[in-house]
Structures are given as C-alpha cells and as structure tokens.
Amino acid sequence: MGLFDFARNIGKRVFGSEEEAPDALKAHVEQNNPGVDNLQVQVKDGVATVSGDAKSPEALEKAVLMVGNAMGIQEVKADNMTVAGTPADQSQVAVSDDEYYTIQKGDTLWKIAERAYGKGNLYNQVFEANREVIEDPDKIFVGQKIRIPRNI
Numbered sequence: 544m545g546l547f548d549f550a551r552n553i554g555k556r557v558f559g560s561e562e563e564a565p566d567a568l569k570a571h572v573e574q575n576n577p578g579v580d581n582l583q584v585q586v587k588d589g590v591a592t593v594s595g596d597a598k599s600p601e602a603l604e605k606a607v608l609m610v611g612n613a614m615g616i617q618e619v620k621a622d623n624m625t626v627a628g629t630p631a632d633q634s635q636v637a638v639s640d641d642e643y644y645t646i647q648k649g650d651t652l653w654k655i656a657e658r659a660y661g662k663g664n665l666y667n668q669v670f671e672a673n674r675e676v677i678e679d680p681d682k683i684f685v686g687q688k689i690r691i692p693r694n695i
C-alpha cells in the first residue's frame with residue numbers, strides 16, 4: 544500500500560454519503576490546515592482527487608493523509624496539487640515504506656517510536672509530525688496511515 548492507497552472501510556467518519564464527501568473532506572483538512580491554499584476535493588467511488596497549492600512537500604503529505612484516513616476513501620489522487628506553485632510529482636512526496644507506517648493491532652505511538660528510533664520516549668515526535676492526522680496520541684486506529692519522520 545503506497546502513500547496514496549488507503550483502507551476504505553476504516554478511518555475517521557468525516558462524511559455520510561459520497562455526495563457530501565467533497566465539502567466534508569475539505570472542511571476536515573481546513574480545520575487543521577497543514578499548509579494548503581485553494582484546496583478542492585472531488586470524490587467518486589471512494590477515490591478522492593485533491594487540488595490546491597501546498598506550501599511544502601510535508602503539507603502535501605499531511606493533506607493526503609488527512610483525506611485518505613477518512614472512512615470511505617480508498618485512494619487519493621494529488622495530480623493537480625502544486626508545491627509552492629510548482630506542479631507536484633512523486634519526487635516531492637516521499638513514498639518509501641520507511642517514512643510511512645500503517646497502524647497495526649496493539650500499536651501505540653510509544654511502540655512505533657521504539658521500532659522506528661530505538662527509543663519509545665520519542666513518541667511525541669511521531670505525534671507532532673502527525674498532529675493533523677492524529678488528534679489524540681492515545682487514540683490511534685488500526686489501518687490508519689501516519690508519517691514517520693526520519694530527521695529526529
């Protein structure tokens with residue numbers, strides 16, 4: 544599963560029907576806006592297409608994760624996104640398995656930090672890197688996809 548693929552039947556319930564999904568997902572991202580201007584969202588058959596201008600590659604990644612971790616979304620397409628005015632491409636969005644993690648049964652942020660960095664007490668850095676995706680460090684869910692920052 545790459546950065547843009549998600550588990551459709553799990554996640555935060557952000558919308559009820561696919562008709563209300565675009566406005567609900569846009570409001571969800573804008574509530575904790577990671578740095579995306581002129582955000583537009585379209586949804587068809589569980590595939591969300593986002594467009595807008597991200598201020599950084601990190602902001603783009605966070606917006607994709609916020610949309611993709613919503614229940615009912617199985618894929619996010621960001622082909623029409625720009626990063627600081629430049630068309631976004633795969634080189635601007637890290638997609639290695641080492642930088643993204645899908646929450647497994649029994650995981651805690653402490654355990655994830657321990658695996659990623661060898662020190663569980665660095666869990667707060669994982670939380671801070673995912674603040675827009677994880678609202679409460681004690682409330683993560685199986686299947687949720689998060690960023691694992693490398694530069695700690």
